[in-house]
Amino acid sequence: MIQLNGLTKRYGEVLAVDDLTFTVRPGLVTGFLGPNGAGKSTTMRMIVGLDLPTAGSVTVNGRAYRDLPQPLREVGALLEARAVHPHRGARNHLRYLAQTNGIPDRRVTEVLDLVGLTDAAGRRAGTFSLGMSQRLGIAAALLGDPPVLLFDEPVNGLDPEGVLWIRTLMRGLAAEGRTVLVSSHLMGEMALTADRLVVVGKGRLIADADTGTFTDTGAEVLVRTPEAAVFTRLLELSGAHVRTGGEHNGSGSGSGSGSGELIVTGMTAPDVGRLAAAEGVPLFELAPRRTSLEEAFMELTRDSVEYGAAR
DSSP: OEEEEEEEEEETTEEEEEEEEEEEOTTEEEEEEOOTTSSHHHHHHHHTTSSOOSEEEEEETTBOGGGOSSHHHHEEEESOTTOSOTTSBHHHHHHHHHHHTTOOHHHHHHHHHHTTOGGGTTSBGGGOOHHHHHHHHHHHHHTTOOSEEEEESTTTTOOHHHHHHHHHHHHHHHHTTOEEEEEOSOHHHHHHHOSEEEEEETTEEEEEEEHHHHHHHTOEEEEEETTHHHHHHHHHHTTOEEEEOGGGTTOOSSSSSSOEEEEEESSOHHHHHHHHHHHTOOOSEEEEEOOOHHHHHHHHTGGGOSSOOOO
16 A cells, blocks of 8 residues: 655755645556646655655555665566666666565566566667566566556557556556556556546646546436427536537537437436436437546646647
8 A cells, every 4th residue: 555645845946746645555556647747757756765755755555665674575666667777688687676675586587477578588678679678667566576566657668469468467466456556648548457546737636536437527428309409408407518419410409300419417317318208308319428538637637737739
């Protein structure tokens, strides 16, 4: 378990992390999301003691990282895939790490096989592609068989097979009861991988909820009815928000002989159907549509983007 309590980091005039409080629980893959400059990497560096907080605290299984006697056996972290001496072979890199924490040499062989680098074990790390460097970094994170794991953008540079592999790996680690925290900018991948999401923007916590909650919160209901104008008024009187969707299919949104398309938010599909039945409004189509994680993320972080393109 990772616990942050009022965690704050300031670099001069820049407030990189601002009073973050949340818990990363075991048995789940927790996605750590936010725009560029949101403070994700700084937060992960503070978890493993590479940066000291200006205020607040962070603990791993109840202790600060600096107090862990054999940290690689407690926490595995991939924060920078290229942070390896370029002239050192993959196997020797892992051996040096293992020796510092009393990890047997056979574990080096195991993790090289696990990440698919057995045939490249003797190659110098500086000759690795980004995808191979990611695999070596993951091997280092897994070296001590730790109960807590942090991965910062682990799918960068991986091909589709590699992306599927790391997704399966992370979910398998969580299924074993481990604590898994992973940051990514790939919303589609997080939707498939993460059980829970923590979203930050400009260093502050924006949201902390199960993944399904993010898509359910912005869920829409598609309605087609020949009495679109009448039903729009009824829906709005019931507290729903309605926009016309006819421009997407050319059907128009007014009443008459056509089937006007409405997009309803703030009301579930069963409630929309019950309202239509009670008011005698004919429906040609009634279908819930879940908001994608990308859409939900963009809406949540709209006011927290530090580096955004002109629109």
